[in-house]
Amino acid sequence: MRISGRASGSDVLVIGGGIIGLVTAWRAAQRGLGVTVADPAPGRGAAQVAAGMLAAVTELHYGEQMLLGLNLASAARYPAFVAELEEASGRDTGFRACGTLAVALDSDDRAHLRELHALQERSGLESTWLSGRECRRLEPMLAPGVRGGLRVDGDHQVDPRRLASALLTACERAGVAFRRTTAERLTVAGGRATGALLGDGTKFAADQVVLAAGSLSGRLAGLPPELVPPVRPVKGQVLRLTVPPAYAPFLSRTVRAVVRGGHLYLVPRENGELVIGATSEELGWDTTVTAGGVYELLRDAHELVPGITELPLTETLAGLRPASPDNAPLLGPTALPGLLLATGHHRNGVLLTPVTGDAMADALTTGELPEAARPFDPGRFGPAAPAPVLQEQPV
Ligand code: GLY
Numbered sequence: 404m405r406i407s408g409r410a411s412g413s414d415v416l417v418i419g420g421g422i423i424g425l426v427t428a429w430r431a432a433q434r435g436l437g438v439t440v441a442d443p444a445p446g447r448g449a450a451q452v453a454a455g456m457l458a459a460v461t462e463l464h465y466g467e468q469m470l471l472g473l474n475l476a477s478a479a480r481y482p483a484f485v486a487e488l489e490e491a492s493g494r495d496t497g498f499r500a501c502g503t504l505a506v507a508l509d510s511d512d513r514a515h516l517r518e519l520h521a522l523q524e525r526s527g528l529e530s531t532w533l534s535g536r537e538c539r540r541l542e543p544m545l546a547p548g549v550r551g552g553l554r555v556d557g558d559h560q561v562d563p564r565r566l567a568s569a570l571l572t573a574c575e576r577a578g579v580a581f582r583r584t585t586a587e588r589l590t591v592a593g594g595r596a597t598g599a600l601l602g603d604g605t606k607f608a609a610d611q612v613v614l615a616a617g618s619l620s621g622r623l624a625g626l627p628p629e630l631v632p633p634v635r636p637v638k639g640q641v642l643r644l645t646v647p648p649a650y651a652p653f654l655s656r657t658v659r660a661v662v663r664g665g666h667l668y669l670v671p672r673e674n675g676e677l678v679i680g681a682t683s684e685e686l687g688w689d690t691t692v693t694a695g696g697v698y699e700l701l702r703d704a705h706e707l708v709p710g711i712t713e714l715p716l717t718e719t720l721a722g723l724r725p726a727s728p729d730n731a732p733l734l735g736p737t738a739l740p741g742l743l744l745a746t747g748h749h750r751n752g753v754l755l756t757p758v759t760g761d762a763m764a765d766a767l768t769t770g771e772l773p774e775a776a777r778p779f780d781p782g783r784f785g786p787a788a789p790a791p792v793l794q795e796q797p798v
Pocket of ligand 1 (some may be wrong): 462639
């Protein structure tokens, strides 16, 4: 299907080289399509901040039953996905089948967790209620005050930075081309998307364009107003600590908690990194790390696991989740022929990477999403509301 005789073009142009753009490019290239990714810094983006929990069960929310099905489908694909990706790239992804413990610190947290447990059971999910003593037997570093918790052995983790590097290498090895520049404007002719004007001045032609620019997806110029994806940035501040070998194993699995209504998680990696996250802030494009954000994370994490104050704090970072109106992604063809979306993954971009790659490759090769991804059709919100405008940002 590769188109010949074009100075600058390919079958597919993917706008955005985060993990969603990269997995789309990799899977499409594996199906024989000529693919180019436009991004000034492919492999960067929200994955550099994300903790990498694959928390389909412990991050379940009321009203997200439709998303749960997609999350579970993607979680089930993870072991085979990372095995294939590691083979294709020669790189480790840090996937760890360690399970998760979600704990309660006071009676309100405990009531909240009981509700979550009931919802999980109604949804047919595997989750076991433990007493505080049982929680501490599993994770001795937990505070003595822990009132109880949920053991979820199926919620694992991956290292999003290593995942992004592996996807980048797999793309390169599969023949994906990279244009290390922004996409400035979608080009449209004869009632279909025809490519994009790139930041280096090139007019890049493509049979199909995939917009996978994360929280910036609504900012691409040239989109028909009714097709502007309703995606907004939701800020998350995250800390990275290091567990010195003498302290290991500090935690043996992901530990989550609701502390005074806020969600907190500690994700321990095999290499000694301990990720603590995350704030959730509606502040537009702001990615400032604030004293207040760091304070709240450390205060709550200290209440949960007092020993963290002994650990070196190695990094503080903020990133932007690409949130949609129903917290679920926008996947597949739009009403403009030749334009597809893969964006709006909000809290679940890392978890949904495998299923997104497969769904988008299907859409690019057959024109249709697979059954499981059809509820995430970008047209489900109707004509677009105006994208949030705070300041100009190139895509
Ligand atoms: N999924 C974790 C977060 O969005 O903070």
